[in-house]
Amino acid sequence: MGYYGKPTPADNGLWYFYLLCISAFFLGHLFFLRFWVAGGKYSTVEDIVQSVASFAVPAGLMLIPEMAGIITDLPPNTLTAYRIGEGYLFTIYVLGSLNLYMSLLLMRRTANKSKIIDGFYVLLIICAVLLVVRLHLPYWVIIAFYLAGGIGVAYLTTRLNWISLVRKNQKSSIALWLVVINLINALLVYQYLISRENFFFSVYGTLPEAIYTITIGFSAIYGLMALLGLLFYFPVADIVDQQTRELEGLMEISESARQRENVGQVFDRMFAAAIRDTDSDAGWLWYKVDKQDAVVKAKNVNLSKVNSFKDALEPIVYNGRAAEMLDVPELQEHPTLSPMSNGFKSMLALPMVSNRVDLGMLCLFKNQANAYDGRMTGMAKTYINFALNAYENQQVLEETLRNEHVLEEYKIARQIQQRLIPATLTGQNGWQAVTFIEPSKEVGGDFYDSFVLDENRTAIVIGDVSGNGMAAALHMAEIKGVFHSLTAFNLEPKELIVRANNAISACFEKNRFVTLLYMVIDKKERKFTYIRAGHCPILYYDSRLHEAHYIKDEGLGLGILRDQAYAGHVHVYEQPYQQNDIIVLFTDGIDEAVDPKTKEAFGHDRLKASLVEATRHEVLDKVMKGMLADMRRHVKDNRELDDMTMILLRFG
Amino acid sequence: MEIIQHYEDEILTIQLTGELDAKSSIDLDETIKLALLQEKTRIVIDCQRLNYISSAGLGVFISHLDDLKAYGGKFVFYGMNGSVYNVFEILGLHTIMEIVRDRFEAQTLMNES
Numbered sequence: 001m002g003y004y005g006k007p008t009p010a011d012n013g014l015w016y017f018y019l020l021c022i023s024a025f026f027l028g029h030l031f032f033l034r035f036w037v038a039g040g041k042y043s044t045v046e047d048i049v050q051s052v053a054s055f056a057v058p059a060g061l062m063l064i065p066e067m068a069g070i071i072t073d074l075p076p077n078t079l080t081a082y083r084i085g086e087g088y089l090f091t092i093y094v095l096g097s098l099n100l101y102m103s104l105l106l107m108r109r110t111a112n113k114s115k116i117i118d119g120f121y122v123l124l125i126i127c128a129v130l131l132v133v134r135l136h137l138p139y140w141v142i143i144a145f146y147l148a149g150g151i152g153v154a155y156l157t158t159r160l161n162w163i164s165l166v167r168k169n170q171k172s173s174i175a176l177w178l179v180v181i182n183l184i185n186a187l188l189v190y191q192y193l194i195s196r197e198n199f200f201f202s203v204y205g206t207l208p209e210a211i212y213t214i215t216i217g218f219s220a221i222y223g224l225m226a227l228l229g230l231l232f233y234f235p236v237a238d239i240v241d242q243q244t245r246e247l248e249g250l251m252e253i254s255e256s257a258r259q260r261e262n263v264g265q266v267f268d269r270m271f272a273a274a275i276r277d278t279d280s281d282a283g284w285l286w287y288k289v290d291k292q293d294a295v296v297k298a299k300n301v302n303l304s305k306v307n308s309f310k311d312a313l314e315p316i317v318y319n320g321r322a323a324e325m326l327d328v329p330e331l332q333e334h335p336t337l338s339p340m341s342n343g344f345k346s347m348l349a350l351p352m353v354s355n356r357v358d359l360g361m362l363c364l365f366k367n368q369a370n371a372y373d374g375r376m377t378g379m380a381k382t383y384i385n386f387a388l389n390a391y392e393n394q395q396v397l398e399e400t401l402r403n404e405h406v407l408e409e410y411k412i413a414r415q416i417q418q419r420l421i422p423a424t425l426t427g428q429n430g431w432q433a434v435t436f437i438e439p440s441k442e443v444g445g446d447f448y449d450s451f452v453l454d455e456n457r458t459a460i461v462i463g464d465v466s467g468n469g470m471a472a473a474l475h476m477a478e479i480k481g482v483f484h485s486l487t488a489f490n491l492e493p494k495e496l497i498v499r500a501n502n503a504i505s506a507c508f509e510k511n512r513f514v515t516l517l518y519m520v521i522d523k524k525e526r527k528f529t530y531i532r533a534g535h536c537p538i539l540y541y542d543s544r545l546h547e548a549h550y551i552k553d554e555g556l557g558l559g560i561l562r563d564q565a566y567a568g569h570v571h572v573y574e575q576p577y578q579q580n581d582i583i584v585l586f587t588d589g590i591d592e593a594v595d596p597k598t599k600e601a602f603g604h605d606r607l608k609a610s611l612v613e614a615t616r617h618e619v620l621d622k623v624m625k626g627m628l629a630d631m632r633r634h635v636k637d638n639r640e641l642d643d644m645t646m647i648l649l650r651f652g
Numbered sequence: 653m654e655i656i657q658h659y660e661d662e663i664l665t666i667q668l669t670g671e672l673d674a675k676s677s678i679d680l681d682e683t684i685k686l687a688l689l690q691e692k693t694r695i696v697i698d699c700q701r702l703n704y705i706s707s708a709g710l711g712v713f714i715s716h717l718d719d720l721k722a723y724g725g726k727f728v729f730y731g732m733n734g735s736v737y738n739v740f741e742i743l744g745l746h747t748i749m750e751i752v753r754d755r756f757e758a759q760t761l762m763n764e765s
Contacts (some may be wrong), residue, residue: 556744
C-alpha cells in the first residue's frame with residue numbers, strides 16, 4: 001500500500017487554489033527564466049550574482065511582515081493576497097536563482113556538467129507537472145526524488161570554477177552581493193523549511209515538498225558555496241589575475257605585430273603593457289633598430305634623464321657578452337644608481353637582445369623597495385621576448401621581400417640579355433644559320449652576334465666571358481657594344497681584334513678574360529676569314545667526304561696580354577668552303593658538359609661524331625637539335641651546366 | 653682542392669691536388685698574393701695531381717702575369733695531364749706561359765733565367 005498525501009488540515013479549497021497558482025507560476029517561470037537567462041543576457045559573473053540578489057531581495061522583504069507577526073491581524077482577503085504575493089516572489093526567486101546559478105555553472109562548460117544540469121531540469125519539470133495534476137505518489141517515489149535531487153545538488157554545488165573568471169576589481173562587489181543573498185537564504189530556509197509554519201508546507205511528505213526542498217536547497221547551498229569559494233579564492237586571485245593580465249598583454253603585443261605595425265609601435269605597446277601589468281610606478285624604454293635614430297619612451301621619468309641612466313646601466317646589464325636582467329630591490333642603497341633614481345625604491349632593468357645584437361633596454365621603477373617578485377620579472381621578460389620575436393619576424397619578412405626583389409631584377413636582366421642576342425644571324429644570303437644559347441643561370445657570359453659588312457661579307461662573332469652569372473653578363477653586354485662599334489669602322493680582322501683586346505683590357509678585372517671567334521664570310525670568294533682568340537676550335541663538316549674535323553690553328557684569348565705584345569698572338573686564317581659544308585661554332589659549355597656519374601665530359605670527339613650522324617637530317621635546325629639531344633643524353637640530369645651556345649652554319 | 657707550398661733555393665713550388673674551381677681559385681689567389689708580398693716571385697706550379705682547371709683558375713694565373721714580370725719572376729708549370737694542358741692550349745696560354753714536362757725541367761728552366 002502506498003502512502004498518499006495527507007488531507008489538508010483546515011480550508012481545503014483554498015489550499016488547492018494556492019497550490020494550483022503556485023504550480024502554474026512554477027512551470028511558467030521555469031521555462032521563461034530558462035530561456036531568458038540562457039539568452040546570453042548575462043555575460044559576467046557580477047551580472048549574474050546581482051540578478052540573483054535582485055530576485056532575493058523582494059522575496060526577503062516579503063517575509064518581514066510575517067516574521068514581525070503583524071499578519072495575523074489582517075483581514076482574511078488581504079491575508080490571502082499577501083500569501084499569494086509571498087508565494088509568487090518566493091517561487092520566482094527560487095527558480096530565477098536556480099537558472100542563474102546554472103548559467104554560472106555553464107560558464108565553464110563540460111559535457112558531464114551539462115548532462116547533470118539537463119537531468120536536474122528534467123527532474124524539476126516532472127515534479128512541476130505532477131504538482132499541477134495533483135497525483136499522489138508512493139513514499140518510495142518521493143524518497144527516490146529526494147535522493148536523485150540530493151545527488152544532483154551535491155554534484156553541482158561543488159562546481160565553482162567560474163570563480164577563476166572573477167576579475168580583481170569585481171571581487172568585493174560580488175562578495176557583498178553574495179552576503180546579502182545568503183542572509184536572505186537563511187531567512188527563507190528558516191521560514192519555509194525549518195519552521196514549517198507557512199501554510200503551503202503544512203502538507204508533509206508530498207512530492208511538491210520534495211521539489212521545493214530540492215530547489216530551495218540547491219539555491220541556498222549553492223549561494224553559500226559561492227560565497228565560501230570566493231572567500232577561499234581571494235588569496236590566490238592575485239596570481240590568477242596576474243596570469244590573465246599577462247596573457248592579455250601578450251595577446252595585445254602579438255596582435256599589434258600581426259597587424260604589421262612597425263617595430264616602434266610593437267615596442268611601444270610592449271612598454272605600456274609592461275608598466276601596466278607589473279604595476280610599476282614609472283619606467284623608460286630605450287631602443288635603436290635598423291640604423292634608425294634611438295627612440296626613448298618614458299613614463300613618470302624625465303626624458304632627458306633616460307640617456308644618462310641608460311649609460312650608467314649599460315656596462316652592468318650588458319656585462320661582457322651575455323646581457324642579463326638587473327634587479328635592484330633597494331635602489332636607494334645602490335652606490336651609482338641611487339643619485340639618478342629620483343626617489344624610486346626598486347628597479348628592474350631588462351636588456352633587449354636579438355640575435356646577439358643589443359637593441360635596447362627596458363627599465364621599470366616602483367615606489368616600494370623589494371617590489372619586483374619573480375612573477376613580475378618573468379612577465380616583463382616574456383613581454384620583451386614577444387616584442388623581439390615580432391621584430392625578428394619582421395626582419396625575416398623584409399629579407400624575403402628583398403630576395404624577391406633581387407629575383408625580379410634577375411628576371412629583367414634575363415629579358416634584356418635575350419634582346420641583346422639576336423635570335424637569328426643576319427646576312428644569310430648565300431648561307432643559312434641556326435643558333436642555340438642557354439645560360440646556366442638567369443643570365444650568362446656567352447654571346448654571339450653578326451654584322452653585315454657589305455653586300456658579300458658578313459662578320460660573325462661568338463664569345464664566352466670567363467665565369468658566369470651577372471658579372472659575366474654585364475661584361476658580355478660591354479663586348480657586344482665594343483664589336484658593334486668596331487665593325488662599323490670596316491677594319492681588317494686583325495686590327496679589329498687588337499682594338500677589341502685594348503678595349504677589354506681597359507675595363508676588365510685582371511682575372512677575367514674573354515675567348516672569342518671572329519669570322520668574316522665572303523660569299524663571293526666562297527671563303528671565310530677568321531681569328532680564333534682562345535676560343536673553342538671550329539668544327540668543320542665536309543659534305544663531299546661526309547666527315548668532320550676540328551680546324552687546327554693558334555690564338556690567344558682577349559684580356560690576357562694587355563699590352564702591344566698581344567698583336568703578336570693574333571693569327572688570321574682563311575678557309576675556302578664548298579656548298580653544303582657545315583661549320584659548328586660553340587662555347588666550352590657544350591664540349592665540357594659532364595656526365596655527373598662518370599665525370600666524363602661530352603668532349604670534342606663525341607661532338608664531332610654527333611655532327612656527322614646528325615647530318616642525315618636535311619633541315620639544318622634538325623641537325624643542331626640532333627646534336628643537342630646527344631649532348632643532353634650524355635649529361636643526363638646534370639643541373640650544374642655551364643653557359644652553352646652553339647651555331648650551325650651551312651653554306652649555299 | 654689541396655694547395656701545398658714548398659720554398660727551397662728561392663723557388664716556391666705550389667702543388668695543386670684535385671680540382672681548381674671557382675671556389676678554390678680564391679684560395680690559390682690568396683696564396684700567390686702572399687708569395688708576392690714576400691717577394692717569392694719564382695713560382696713553380698706542380699700540376700701532377702691537378703685534374704681540372706676552371707676559367708676562374710686560369711684567371712688567377714693570368715692576373716699575376718704582369719706583376720711577376722715586373723718583379724722579374726715567372727710561373728713555370730709542370731706535370732700537366734692531357735685535359736688540363738688542352739685547356740691551356742685552346743686558350744693560347746701555352747704560347748705565353750712556360751709549361752714543361754717534369755720537375756727537373758721546371759727547375760732548370762727557372763734557374764736559366
